[in-house]
Amino acid sequence: MTAPPPRRLATAAGLCFLLTHVASIGGLVLYGPLLHDAAYVTGAGPDTRVLLGALCEVVLALAVVGTALALYPAARRYGEGAAVGYLGLRTLEAAVICVGIVALLAVTTLRASPPQAGTPDALLVAGRALVAVHDWTFLLGPNFVLGANTTLVAHLMYRSRLVPRPVAVLGLVGGPLIFASAVAVLFGAYAQLSAWGSLAALPVFAWELALAVRLLARGFTPPPAPHTVTTSTPAASIRATSSSASPG
Secondary structure (H helix, E strand, O other), rough: OOOOHHHHHHHHHHHHHHHHHHHHHHHHHHHOOOOOOOHHHOOOOOOHHHHHHHHHHHHHHHHHHHEEEEHHHHHHHHOHHHHHHHHHHHHHHHHHHHHHHHHHHHHHHHHOOOOOOOOOOOOHHHHHHHHHHHHHHHHHHHHHHHHHHHHHHHHHHHHHHOOOHHHHHHHHHHHHHHHHHHHHHHHOOOOOHHHHHHHHHHHHHHHHHHHHHHHHHHOOOOOOOOOOOOOOOHHHHHHHHHHHHHOO
């Protein structure tokens, strides 16, 4: 079975990058009532909306892994270890996202079928704890791990010139910046969903969007054609030498 041509890989990667943005925004919007209403677990709760949000994040997790699967065959020729590392980090990012999905789905289960011996206060505590688990996964996956894998793949893209270097520079700036921002959020400097957090995420957003548009519109930049070297056969060399040595 032959491997897909690079153009198809580029298109798949570009589509997956765009899908990660659409799915992540959709999930965050649909999760709104659960994330911002502390009493959600004891109320009526729009569970269908939350379930749709969970579906969006499942699509997000699959698209995250899809970006790495599509880029790996092209990137491995320029650094197999780094390409494998990117694939592993993207898979880890998707796994962390799935932990957050499970936590929020557990809140809907508690709301729909509360334990018989559970009091409203106990349900509130459990619900808030599960939302807190989701919030921490939101910091760990789309910030810490995303910062690491963005830096890694942007370095590969810069070195290989598979995409224009200005596009790769966006990733080389955005990856470390969002990782540093995650450290600041971890130690309480500011909230993740704040003006500072949004500003820190802009370069990564620009990197992924620019990369997706480039891959969809133009594909990977082809490597330069190797120089053609003409090698003379021994017999031809002997004839040329004899001819030059003959008296004119």
